[in-house]
Amino acid sequence: MSSFREACRAGSFVVTSEVGPPKGTDVRGVLGDIDRLKRHVHAINVTDNQSAVMRMGSLAVSHEVVARGGEPVFQLSCRDRNRLALQNDLLSAHLLGVRNVLCLTGDHPWVGDHKEAKPVYDFDSVHLIQCVRKLNSGVDWVGNALQGATDLFVGAVVAPDADPLEPQLYKFAKKVEAGAEFFQTQAVYDLEAFARFMRRVRELLAGTKVRVLAGLLVLSSAGMARYMNRAVPGIYVPDELVDEMVCETKEDAVETGMRICARHIRRLREEGLCDGVHIMAPGKAALVPRILEMAGLGDLG
Protein backbone atom coordinates (compact mmCIF):
# COMPACT_ATOMS: atom_id res chain seq x y z
CA MET A 1 0.00 0.00 0.00
CA SER A 2 1.28 3.45 -0.90
CA SER A 3 1.87 5.67 2.13
CA PHE A 4 1.65 8.65 -0.19
CA ARG A 5 -1.86 7.45 -1.01
CA GLU A 6 -2.58 7.13 2.73
CA ALA A 7 -1.45 10.70 3.30
CA CYS A 8 -3.59 11.92 0.39
CA ARG A 9 -6.64 10.05 1.66
CA ALA A 10 -6.08 11.28 5.20
CA GLY A 11 -6.29 14.83 3.91
CA SER A 12 -2.73 15.76 4.95
CA PHE A 13 -0.98 18.59 3.15
CA VAL A 14 1.21 16.35 0.99
CA VAL A 15 4.71 17.12 -0.22
CA THR A 16 6.48 15.51 -3.13
CA SER A 17 9.68 16.29 -4.93
CA GLU A 18 11.53 14.75 -7.82
CA VAL A 19 14.80 13.30 -9.06
CA GLY A 20 16.06 12.81 -12.59
CA PRO A 21 17.80 9.60 -13.67
CA PRO A 22 21.31 10.12 -15.04
CA LYS A 23 22.37 10.13 -18.64
CA GLY A 24 24.65 7.16 -18.24
CA THR A 25 25.19 4.51 -15.61
CA ASP A 26 26.73 6.59 -12.84
CA VAL A 27 23.92 6.73 -10.29
CA ARG A 28 25.85 8.33 -7.42
CA GLY A 29 24.16 11.69 -7.97
CA VAL A 30 20.62 10.42 -8.20
CA LEU A 31 21.04 8.03 -5.25
CA GLY A 32 22.42 10.92 -3.19
CA ASP A 33 19.38 13.01 -4.13
CA ILE A 34 17.03 10.17 -3.17
CA ASP A 35 18.73 9.87 0.22
CA ARG A 36 18.58 13.63 0.76
CA LEU A 37 14.84 13.72 -0.03
CA LYS A 38 13.36 10.48 1.22
CA ARG A 39 12.78 11.46 4.84
CA HIS A 40 11.45 14.92 4.04
CA VAL A 41 8.71 14.27 1.47
CA HIS A 42 5.79 11.90 1.12
CA ALA A 43 6.99 10.71 -2.28
CA ILE A 44 9.73 11.25 -4.82
CA ASN A 45 8.85 11.54 -8.51
CA VAL A 46 11.27 9.91 -10.91
CA THR A 47 11.21 11.62 -14.28
CA ASP A 48 10.87 9.68 -17.53
CA ASN A 49 13.21 10.82 -20.31
CA GLN A 50 12.33 14.31 -19.17
CA SER A 51 12.16 16.96 -21.89
CA ALA A 52 12.54 14.10 -24.37
CA VAL A 53 16.21 13.76 -23.40
CA MET A 54 17.35 10.11 -23.30
CA ARG A 55 18.30 8.92 -19.81
CA MET A 56 18.27 5.88 -17.56
CA GLY A 57 14.79 4.42 -17.06
CA SER A 58 12.39 5.92 -14.56
CA LEU A 59 11.24 2.46 -13.52
CA ALA A 60 14.73 1.26 -12.56
CA VAL A 61 15.37 4.41 -10.56
CA SER A 62 11.90 4.23 -8.98
CA HIS A 63 12.88 0.79 -7.79
CA GLU A 64 16.04 2.28 -6.26
CA VAL A 65 13.81 4.70 -4.33
CA VAL A 66 11.90 1.71 -2.95
CA ALA A 67 15.13 -0.13 -2.14
CA ARG A 68 16.41 2.88 -0.18
CA GLY A 69 13.30 3.14 1.93
CA GLY A 70 11.66 6.00 0.04
CA GLU A 71 8.43 6.10 -1.87
CA PRO A 72 8.54 6.75 -5.61
CA VAL A 73 6.06 8.25 -8.01
CA PHE A 74 6.92 6.50 -11.26
CA GLN A 75 6.51 8.99 -14.11
CA LEU A 76 5.34 7.22 -17.24
CA SER A 77 5.07 8.99 -20.57
CA CYS A 78 3.14 7.95 -23.68
CA ARG A 79 5.83 9.29 -25.96
CA ASP A 80 8.14 6.27 -26.07
CA ARG A 81 5.87 3.26 -25.60
CA ASN A 82 2.85 1.78 -27.31
CA ARG A 83 0.00 0.26 -25.31
CA LEU A 84 1.77 -3.08 -24.95
CA ALA A 85 4.93 -1.53 -23.55
CA LEU A 86 3.01 0.78 -21.20
CA GLN A 87 1.12 -2.11 -19.63
CA ASN A 88 4.29 -4.16 -19.52
CA ASP A 89 6.02 -1.39 -17.54
CA LEU A 90 3.02 -0.98 -15.22
CA LEU A 91 3.06 -4.69 -14.32
CA SER A 92 6.82 -4.51 -13.85
CA ALA A 93 6.37 -1.47 -11.62
CA HIS A 94 4.08 -3.46 -9.38
CA LEU A 95 6.65 -6.27 -9.16
CA LEU A 96 9.33 -3.77 -8.18
CA GLY A 97 7.31 -2.38 -5.30
CA VAL A 98 6.28 0.83 -7.03
CA ARG A 99 2.79 1.90 -5.97
CA ASN A 100 2.33 5.39 -7.48
CA VAL A 101 2.34 6.26 -11.15
CA LEU A 102 2.08 9.65 -12.84
CA CYS A 103 0.54 9.44 -16.31
CA LEU A 104 2.04 11.86 -18.82
CA THR A 105 1.66 12.56 -22.50
CA GLY A 106 5.37 13.38 -22.72
CA ASP A 107 7.24 16.16 -24.47
CA HIS A 108 7.60 15.69 -28.20
CA PRO A 109 10.92 14.13 -29.32
CA TRP A 110 11.49 17.23 -31.38
CA VAL A 111 12.22 19.28 -28.23
CA GLY A 112 14.75 16.75 -26.94
CA ASP A 113 18.13 15.31 -27.90
CA HIS A 114 16.88 12.56 -30.24
CA LYS A 115 14.92 14.70 -32.67
CA GLU A 116 14.85 11.97 -35.32
CA ALA A 117 13.04 9.52 -33.02
CA LYS A 118 9.58 8.27 -33.94
CA PRO A 119 7.00 9.70 -31.53
CA VAL A 120 4.61 6.99 -30.29
CA TYR A 121 1.57 8.50 -28.50
CA ASP A 122 -0.43 5.31 -29.11
CA PHE A 123 -2.28 6.20 -25.89
CA ASP A 124 -2.77 9.71 -24.60
CA SER A 125 -2.59 10.49 -20.89
CA VAL A 126 -6.36 9.96 -20.48
CA HIS A 127 -6.08 6.46 -21.96
CA LEU A 128 -3.09 5.70 -19.75
CA ILE A 129 -5.06 6.65 -16.63
CA GLN A 130 -7.95 4.42 -17.76
CA CYS A 131 -5.46 1.66 -18.41
CA VAL A 132 -3.93 1.82 -14.92
CA ARG A 133 -7.42 1.61 -13.43
CA LYS A 134 -8.12 -1.46 -15.56
CA LEU A 135 -4.90 -3.16 -14.46
CA ASN A 136 -5.84 -2.32 -10.86
CA SER A 137 -9.17 -4.02 -11.41
CA GLY A 138 -7.52 -7.18 -12.70
CA VAL A 139 -7.95 -6.89 -16.46
CA ASP A 140 -5.71 -5.60 -19.20
CA TRP A 141 -6.63 -2.89 -21.71
CA VAL A 142 -8.58 -5.25 -23.95
CA GLY A 143 -10.31 -6.98 -21.04
CA ASN A 144 -8.22 -10.12 -20.66
CA ALA A 145 -8.02 -11.32 -17.07
CA LEU A 146 -4.70 -10.75 -15.29
CA GLN A 147 -3.03 -13.26 -13.01
CA GLY A 148 -2.80 -10.76 -10.20
CA ALA A 149 -3.91 -7.15 -10.41
CA THR A 150 -1.75 -4.08 -9.88
CA ASP A 151 -2.23 -1.76 -6.92
CA LEU A 152 -1.25 1.62 -8.28
CA PHE A 153 -2.23 5.07 -7.05
CA VAL A 154 -2.72 7.00 -10.25
CA GLY A 155 -1.86 10.62 -10.85
CA ALA A 156 -1.79 13.04 -13.73
CA VAL A 157 -0.74 16.58 -14.55
CA VAL A 158 -2.45 19.82 -15.47
CA ALA A 159 -1.06 23.17 -16.68
CA PRO A 160 -2.76 26.09 -14.86
CA ASP A 161 -1.06 28.71 -17.04
CA ALA A 162 -1.88 27.05 -20.37
CA ASP A 163 -3.03 29.48 -23.01
CA PRO A 164 -5.87 29.02 -23.78
CA LEU A 165 -6.90 27.46 -20.45
CA GLU A 166 -10.41 26.25 -21.30
CA PRO A 167 -9.42 23.22 -23.44
CA GLN A 168 -6.94 22.29 -20.70
CA LEU A 169 -9.78 22.24 -18.13
CA TYR A 170 -11.89 19.99 -20.34
CA LYS A 171 -8.98 17.59 -20.49
CA PHE A 172 -8.51 17.85 -16.73
CA ALA A 173 -12.14 16.80 -16.25
CA LYS A 174 -11.59 13.82 -18.54
CA LYS A 175 -8.56 12.77 -16.50
CA VAL A 176 -10.71 12.87 -13.37
CA GLU A 177 -13.43 10.85 -15.08
CA ALA A 178 -10.79 8.38 -16.29
CA GLY A 179 -9.78 7.77 -12.67
CA ALA A 180 -6.90 10.08 -11.76
CA GLU A 181 -6.65 10.30 -7.97
CA PHE A 182 -4.09 13.07 -7.67
CA PHE A 183 -2.72 15.85 -9.84
CA GLN A 184 0.57 17.67 -9.97
CA THR A 185 0.49 21.00 -11.77
CA GLN A 186 2.99 22.57 -14.11
CA ALA A 187 5.17 25.05 -12.21
CA VAL A 188 3.16 27.98 -10.87
CA TYR A 189 4.49 31.34 -9.71
CA ASP A 190 1.50 33.65 -9.95
CA LEU A 191 -0.52 32.61 -6.92
CA GLU A 192 -3.41 34.98 -7.70
CA ALA A 193 -3.86 33.30 -11.07
CA PHE A 194 -3.40 29.91 -9.43
CA ALA A 195 -6.12 30.70 -6.88
CA ARG A 196 -8.51 31.55 -9.73
CA PHE A 197 -7.52 28.32 -11.48
CA MET A 198 -8.13 26.32 -8.32
CA ARG A 199 -11.62 27.76 -7.93
CA ARG A 200 -12.46 26.32 -11.34
CA VAL A 201 -10.76 23.04 -10.46
CA ARG A 202 -12.58 22.72 -7.15
CA GLU A 203 -15.87 23.06 -9.00
CA LEU A 204 -14.86 20.24 -11.34
CA LEU A 205 -13.72 18.12 -8.39
CA ALA A 206 -16.83 18.60 -6.28
CA GLY A 207 -17.84 15.28 -4.74
CA THR A 208 -14.50 13.61 -5.44
CA LYS A 209 -11.47 12.96 -3.22
CA VAL A 210 -9.01 13.96 -5.92
CA ARG A 211 -6.00 15.85 -4.54
CA VAL A 212 -4.21 18.66 -6.33
CA LEU A 213 -0.54 19.42 -5.66
CA ALA A 214 0.80 22.76 -6.86
CA GLY A 215 4.01 22.40 -8.86
CA LEU A 216 6.75 24.68 -7.54
CA LEU A 217 9.97 25.00 -9.49
CA VAL A 218 12.71 26.61 -7.41
CA LEU A 219 14.17 29.63 -9.19
CA SER A 220 17.94 29.87 -9.21
CA SER A 221 18.45 33.14 -11.09
CA ALA A 222 16.60 36.01 -12.73
CA GLY A 223 17.91 34.69 -16.06
CA MET A 224 16.20 31.34 -15.48
CA ALA A 225 12.89 33.13 -14.81
CA ARG A 226 13.21 35.24 -17.96
CA TYR A 227 14.18 32.20 -20.01
CA MET A 228 11.08 30.29 -18.90
CA ASN A 229 8.84 33.25 -19.68
CA ARG A 230 10.36 33.41 -23.13
CA ALA A 231 10.73 29.74 -24.01
CA VAL A 232 8.62 27.43 -21.86
CA PRO A 233 4.92 27.32 -22.76
CA GLY A 234 2.66 27.07 -19.73
CA ILE A 235 5.09 28.68 -17.28
CA TYR A 236 4.72 32.33 -16.36
CA VAL A 237 6.87 34.11 -13.77
CA PRO A 238 5.38 37.51 -12.81
CA ASP A 239 7.64 40.55 -13.23
CA GLU A 240 7.87 41.27 -9.51
CA LEU A 241 9.34 37.80 -8.88
CA VAL A 242 11.80 38.24 -11.74
CA ASP A 243 12.85 41.55 -10.14
CA GLU A 244 13.14 39.92 -6.73
CA MET A 245 15.50 37.34 -8.26
CA VAL A 246 17.94 40.02 -9.43
CA CYS A 247 20.76 39.55 -6.89
CA GLU A 248 24.41 40.52 -6.39
CA THR A 249 25.71 36.97 -6.26
CA LYS A 250 24.70 33.51 -7.41
CA GLU A 251 24.43 32.38 -3.79
CA ASP A 252 22.06 35.25 -2.99
CA ALA A 253 19.92 34.33 -5.99
CA VAL A 254 19.66 30.69 -4.88
CA GLU A 255 18.80 31.86 -1.37
CA THR A 256 16.13 34.19 -2.79
CA GLY A 257 14.69 31.41 -4.97
CA MET A 258 14.38 29.22 -1.88
CA ARG A 259 12.74 32.02 0.08
CA ILE A 260 10.16 32.62 -2.67
CA CYS A 261 9.39 28.90 -2.85
CA ALA A 262 9.00 28.63 0.95
CA ARG A 263 6.78 31.72 0.98
CA HIS A 264 4.56 30.20 -1.72
CA ILE A 265 4.29 26.90 0.15
CA ARG A 266 3.22 28.73 3.31
CA ARG A 267 0.60 30.75 1.49
CA LEU A 268 -0.79 27.78 -0.47
CA ARG A 269 -1.10 25.83 2.75
CA GLU A 270 -2.41 28.57 5.01
CA GLU A 271 -5.03 29.71 2.53
CA GLY A 272 -5.94 26.12 1.66
CA LEU A 273 -5.46 26.86 -2.03
CA CYS A 274 -4.47 23.28 -2.83
CA ASP A 275 -3.85 19.93 -1.15
CA GLY A 276 -0.08 19.80 -1.30
CA VAL A 277 3.00 20.81 -3.23
CA HIS A 278 5.34 19.17 -5.71
CA ILE A 279 8.73 20.82 -5.40
CA MET A 280 11.09 20.70 -8.36
CA ALA A 281 14.72 21.67 -7.88
CA PRO A 282 16.58 20.05 -10.77
CA GLY A 283 20.13 19.22 -9.75
CA LYS A 284 19.57 20.88 -6.36
CA ALA A 285 17.64 18.32 -4.33
CA ALA A 286 19.62 19.33 -1.24
CA LEU A 287 17.72 22.62 -1.18
CA VAL A 288 14.34 20.94 -0.76
CA PRO A 289 14.64 19.96 2.94
CA ARG A 290 15.82 23.50 3.74
CA ILE A 291 12.91 25.03 1.80
CA LEU A 292 10.48 22.82 3.69
CA GLU A 293 12.10 23.87 6.97
CA MET A 294 11.67 27.53 5.98
CA ALA A 295 8.04 26.85 5.07
CA GLY A 296 7.31 25.28 8.45
CA LEU A 297 7.03 21.79 6.97
CA GLY A 298 10.32 20.48 8.31
CA ASP A 299 8.62 17.57 9.99
CA LEU A 300 5.95 15.79 7.98
CA GLY A 301 5.11 13.52 10.89
Add this chain to the structure above:
Amino acid sequence: MIIAKQKDFADILRMLEGSRRVFIVGCGECATATETGGAPQVLDMKRRLEAEGKEVVGTDVAHSVCQELDLKRLLRLHKEAVERTDVFLVLSCGAGAQSLRDATTARIVAGTDSLFLGNSLRRLDYEEKCSLCGECVIDRFGGVCPVARCSKGLLNGPCGGTDHGMCEVNPNKPCAWTMVYERLKQQGRLDDLKVIHPPKRWDQARRPGRAQWRPERSEESRRVHTRTSACTLPGADEGSDEGSGS
Protein backbone atom coordinates in the same frame (compact mmCIF):
# COMPACT_ATOMS: atom_id res chain seq x y z
CA MET B 1 -2.65 15.72 -53.54
CA ILE B 2 0.70 14.14 -52.71
CA ILE B 3 3.23 16.78 -51.75
CA ALA B 4 6.77 15.90 -52.71
CA LYS B 5 9.87 18.00 -53.00
CA GLN B 6 12.65 17.52 -55.48
CA LYS B 7 15.85 16.17 -53.99
CA ASP B 8 19.03 18.22 -54.21
CA PHE B 9 20.53 17.87 -57.66
CA ALA B 10 23.83 16.71 -56.12
CA ASP B 11 21.96 13.86 -54.41
CA ILE B 12 20.23 12.92 -57.65
CA LEU B 13 23.59 12.82 -59.45
CA ARG B 14 25.02 10.65 -56.71
CA MET B 15 22.12 8.21 -57.06
CA LEU B 16 22.63 8.10 -60.83
CA GLU B 17 26.32 7.28 -60.50
CA GLY B 18 27.32 4.34 -62.72
CA SER B 19 24.30 4.73 -64.97
CA ARG B 20 24.78 6.78 -68.10
CA ARG B 21 21.53 6.55 -70.09
CA VAL B 22 18.66 8.11 -68.23
CA PHE B 23 14.95 8.18 -68.98
CA ILE B 24 13.09 10.91 -67.06
CA VAL B 25 9.46 10.37 -66.11
CA GLY B 26 7.24 13.18 -64.84
CA CYS B 27 3.64 13.08 -63.69
CA GLY B 28 0.68 15.09 -64.92
CA GLU B 29 -1.10 15.10 -61.58
CA CYS B 30 0.32 16.13 -58.19
CA ALA B 31 3.90 16.55 -59.41
CA THR B 32 2.72 18.96 -62.11
CA ALA B 33 0.57 20.95 -59.70
CA THR B 34 3.35 21.16 -57.12
CA GLU B 35 5.91 22.00 -59.82
CA THR B 36 8.24 19.18 -58.82
CA GLY B 37 7.79 16.82 -61.78
CA GLY B 38 5.68 18.44 -64.48
CA ALA B 39 6.84 19.11 -68.04
CA PRO B 40 8.97 22.20 -67.20
CA GLN B 41 10.77 20.37 -64.38
CA VAL B 42 11.38 17.32 -66.56
CA LEU B 43 12.91 19.48 -69.30
CA ASP B 44 14.99 21.38 -66.78
CA MET B 45 16.25 18.10 -65.32
CA LYS B 46 17.13 16.89 -68.81
CA ARG B 47 19.23 19.99 -69.45
CA ARG B 48 21.04 19.73 -66.14
CA LEU B 49 21.77 16.01 -66.52
CA GLU B 50 23.08 16.52 -70.05
CA ALA B 51 25.34 19.27 -68.76
CA GLU B 52 26.76 16.66 -66.39
CA GLY B 53 27.48 14.27 -69.25
CA LYS B 54 24.47 12.02 -68.91
CA GLU B 55 22.65 10.82 -71.99
CA VAL B 56 18.92 11.42 -71.62
CA VAL B 57 17.44 8.76 -73.88
CA GLY B 58 13.85 9.81 -73.32
CA THR B 59 11.47 11.92 -71.32
CA ASP B 60 7.74 11.91 -70.85
CA VAL B 61 5.13 13.19 -68.47
CA ALA B 62 2.59 10.47 -67.77
CA HIS B 63 -0.99 11.48 -67.32
CA SER B 64 -0.78 9.91 -63.91
CA VAL B 65 2.22 7.79 -62.95
CA CYS B 66 0.34 5.94 -60.24
CA GLN B 67 -2.07 4.49 -62.81
CA GLU B 68 0.03 1.43 -63.51
CA LEU B 69 -1.77 0.26 -66.67
CA ASP B 70 -1.43 3.72 -68.24
CA LEU B 71 2.22 3.78 -67.33
CA LYS B 72 2.85 0.43 -69.01
CA ARG B 73 1.18 1.77 -72.16
CA LEU B 74 3.35 4.87 -72.02
CA LEU B 75 6.55 2.86 -71.77
CA ARG B 76 5.45 0.73 -74.74
CA LEU B 77 5.23 3.94 -76.80
CA HIS B 78 8.87 4.60 -75.95
CA LYS B 79 9.91 1.00 -76.54
CA GLU B 80 13.18 1.80 -78.30
CA ALA B 81 14.35 4.37 -75.76
CA VAL B 82 13.25 2.19 -72.87
CA GLU B 83 15.40 -0.67 -74.18
CA ARG B 84 18.46 1.62 -74.09
CA THR B 85 17.67 2.96 -70.62
CA ASP B 86 20.06 2.24 -67.75
CA VAL B 87 18.04 4.09 -65.16
CA PHE B 88 14.65 5.75 -64.83
CA LEU B 89 14.61 9.01 -62.92
CA VAL B 90 11.07 9.56 -61.69
CA LEU B 91 9.96 13.01 -60.62
CA SER B 92 6.62 12.01 -59.12
CA CYS B 93 5.87 10.73 -55.63
CA GLY B 94 7.26 7.50 -54.22
CA ALA B 95 4.12 5.64 -55.26
CA GLY B 96 4.53 6.76 -58.85
CA ALA B 97 8.20 5.85 -58.85
CA GLN B 98 7.33 2.30 -57.76
CA SER B 99 4.71 2.01 -60.50
CA LEU B 100 7.63 1.61 -62.87
CA ARG B 101 8.89 -1.44 -61.09
CA ASP B 102 6.29 -3.62 -62.76
CA ALA B 103 6.86 -2.03 -66.14
CA THR B 104 10.63 -2.38 -66.37
CA THR B 105 13.55 -4.19 -64.86
CA ALA B 106 15.87 -1.20 -65.23
CA ARG B 107 17.07 0.74 -62.17
CA ILE B 108 14.61 3.23 -60.74
CA VAL B 109 15.64 6.38 -58.93
CA ALA B 110 13.13 8.67 -57.24
CA GLY B 111 14.16 12.27 -57.76
CA THR B 112 11.82 13.53 -55.06
CA ASP B 113 11.02 12.99 -51.39
CA SER B 114 7.32 12.41 -50.77
CA LEU B 115 6.15 14.42 -47.79
CA PHE B 116 2.43 14.19 -47.13
CA LEU B 117 -1.09 14.25 -48.45
CA GLY B 118 -1.58 17.98 -48.67
CA ASN B 119 -4.25 20.55 -49.23
CA SER B 120 -3.24 23.39 -51.50
CA LEU B 121 -3.80 26.68 -49.66
CA ARG B 122 -2.50 28.73 -52.57
CA ARG B 123 0.12 28.18 -55.24
CA LEU B 124 3.07 26.20 -53.80
CA ASP B 125 1.69 26.40 -50.27
CA TYR B 126 0.46 23.11 -48.80
CA GLU B 127 -0.80 21.85 -45.49
CA GLU B 128 -1.39 18.36 -44.19
CA LYS B 129 -4.92 17.93 -42.84
CA CYS B 130 -5.39 14.18 -43.26
CA SER B 131 -2.89 11.41 -42.57
CA LEU B 132 -4.95 8.58 -44.13
CA CYS B 133 -5.32 6.88 -40.75
CA GLY B 134 -8.04 4.48 -41.86
CA GLU B 135 -10.96 5.69 -39.75
CA CYS B 136 -12.24 9.24 -40.08
CA VAL B 137 -13.11 10.90 -36.77
CA ILE B 138 -13.46 14.57 -37.69
CA ASP B 139 -17.20 14.58 -36.90
CA ARG B 140 -16.24 14.50 -33.21
CA PHE B 141 -13.74 17.31 -33.43
CA GLY B 142 -15.38 20.25 -35.13
CA GLY B 143 -14.13 19.13 -38.53
CA VAL B 144 -10.48 19.24 -37.45
CA CYS B 145 -8.50 16.01 -37.43
CA PRO B 146 -6.33 15.78 -34.31
CA VAL B 147 -4.73 12.58 -35.59
CA ALA B 148 -3.15 14.49 -38.46
CA ARG B 149 -3.01 18.02 -37.13
CA CYS B 150 -1.96 17.65 -33.48
CA SER B 151 1.80 17.00 -33.40
CA LYS B 152 1.15 14.19 -30.93
CA GLY B 153 -2.11 12.97 -32.49
CA LEU B 154 -3.90 13.42 -29.15
CA LEU B 155 -7.59 12.49 -29.08
CA ASN B 156 -8.70 13.86 -25.72
CA GLY B 157 -7.47 17.41 -25.55
CA PRO B 158 -4.32 19.48 -25.71
CA CYS B 159 -0.99 18.67 -24.09
CA GLY B 160 0.65 21.28 -21.89
CA GLY B 161 2.59 22.67 -24.82
CA THR B 162 -0.03 24.99 -26.27
CA ASP B 163 1.65 28.36 -26.54
CA HIS B 164 -0.73 31.25 -27.12
CA GLY B 165 -2.83 28.90 -29.21
CA MET B 166 0.18 27.71 -31.20
CA CYS B 167 1.95 24.33 -31.15
CA GLU B 168 5.20 24.17 -29.20
CA VAL B 169 6.59 21.62 -31.62
CA ASN B 170 6.05 23.94 -34.56
CA PRO B 171 5.42 27.52 -33.46
CA ASN B 172 4.16 28.43 -36.93
CA LYS B 173 1.31 25.95 -36.67
CA PRO B 174 -1.85 26.56 -34.67
CA CYS B 175 -2.53 24.05 -31.89
CA ALA B 176 -5.08 21.64 -33.37
CA TRP B 177 -6.82 21.45 -30.00
CA THR B 178 -7.26 25.20 -29.85
CA MET B 179 -8.86 24.95 -33.30
CA VAL B 180 -11.14 22.13 -32.18
CA TYR B 181 -12.13 24.09 -29.09
CA GLU B 182 -12.80 27.34 -30.96
CA ARG B 183 -14.96 25.65 -33.58
CA LEU B 184 -17.01 23.61 -31.10
CA LYS B 185 -17.51 26.75 -29.03
CA GLN B 186 -18.71 28.60 -32.11
CA GLN B 187 -21.13 25.76 -32.86
CA GLY B 188 -22.42 25.61 -29.30
CA ARG B 189 -21.15 22.04 -29.05
CA LEU B 190 -18.63 22.33 -26.20
CA ASP B 191 -20.23 19.31 -24.51
CA ASP B 192 -18.54 17.25 -27.22
CA LEU B 193 -15.27 18.05 -25.42
CA LYS B 194 -16.43 16.07 -22.40
CA VAL B 195 -16.51 12.77 -24.27
CA ILE B 196 -13.52 10.48 -23.72
CA HIS B 197 -12.49 9.14 -27.10
CA PRO B 198 -10.84 5.72 -27.19
CA PRO B 199 -7.35 5.29 -28.60
CA LYS B 200 -7.06 4.99 -32.35
CA ARG B 201 -7.61 1.58 -33.80
CA TRP B 202 -4.38 1.15 -35.68
CA ASP B 203 -5.62 -2.15 -37.07
CA GLN B 204 -7.81 -0.02 -39.33
CA ALA B 205 -4.70 1.50 -40.85
CA ARG B 206 -2.52 -1.56 -41.15
CA ARG B 207 0.22 -1.05 -43.65
CA PRO B 208 0.81 -1.82 -46.43
CA GLY B 209 -2.68 -0.83 -47.47
CA ARG B 210 -4.56 -2.79 -50.08
CA ALA B 211 -8.14 -2.32 -51.24
CA GLN B 212 -9.80 -4.16 -54.06
CA TRP B 213 -13.34 -3.53 -55.10
CA ARG B 214 -15.43 -5.13 -57.77
CA PRO B 215 -17.63 -2.70 -59.66
CA GLU B 216 -20.67 -5.01 -59.68
CA ARG B 217 -20.88 -5.19 -55.92
CA SER B 218 -23.55 -3.32 -54.00
CA GLU B 219 -22.48 -0.49 -51.72
CA GLU B 220 -23.15 -2.68 -48.70
CA SER B 221 -20.97 -5.58 -49.74
CA ARG B 222 -18.34 -3.18 -51.06
CA ARG B 223 -17.93 -1.78 -47.58
CA VAL B 224 -17.61 -5.19 -46.01
CA HIS B 225 -15.23 -6.34 -48.68
CA THR B 226 -12.95 -3.35 -48.29
CA ARG B 227 -12.57 -3.99 -44.62
CA THR B 228 -11.75 -7.63 -45.05
CA SER B 229 -9.30 -7.17 -47.87
CA ALA B 230 -7.58 -4.07 -46.56
CA CYS B 231 -7.57 -4.48 -42.88
CA THR B 232 -8.99 -7.41 -41.06
CA LEU B 233 -7.69 -10.66 -42.43
CA PRO B 234 -4.01 -11.48 -42.35
CA GLY B 235 -2.94 -12.51 -45.81
CA ALA B 236 -6.12 -11.06 -47.31
CA ASP B 237 -4.16 -10.04 -50.39
CA GLU B 238 -3.98 -13.61 -51.62
CA GLY B 239 -7.55 -14.43 -50.67
CA SER B 240 -9.14 -11.41 -52.27
CA ASP B 241 -7.56 -12.18 -55.63
CA GLU B 242 -9.82 -15.19 -55.74
CA GLY B 243 -12.84 -13.05 -55.02
CA SER B 244 -13.38 -14.92 -51.78
CA GLY B 245 -13.46 -11.89 -49.53
CA SER B 246 -17.18 -11.85 -48.90
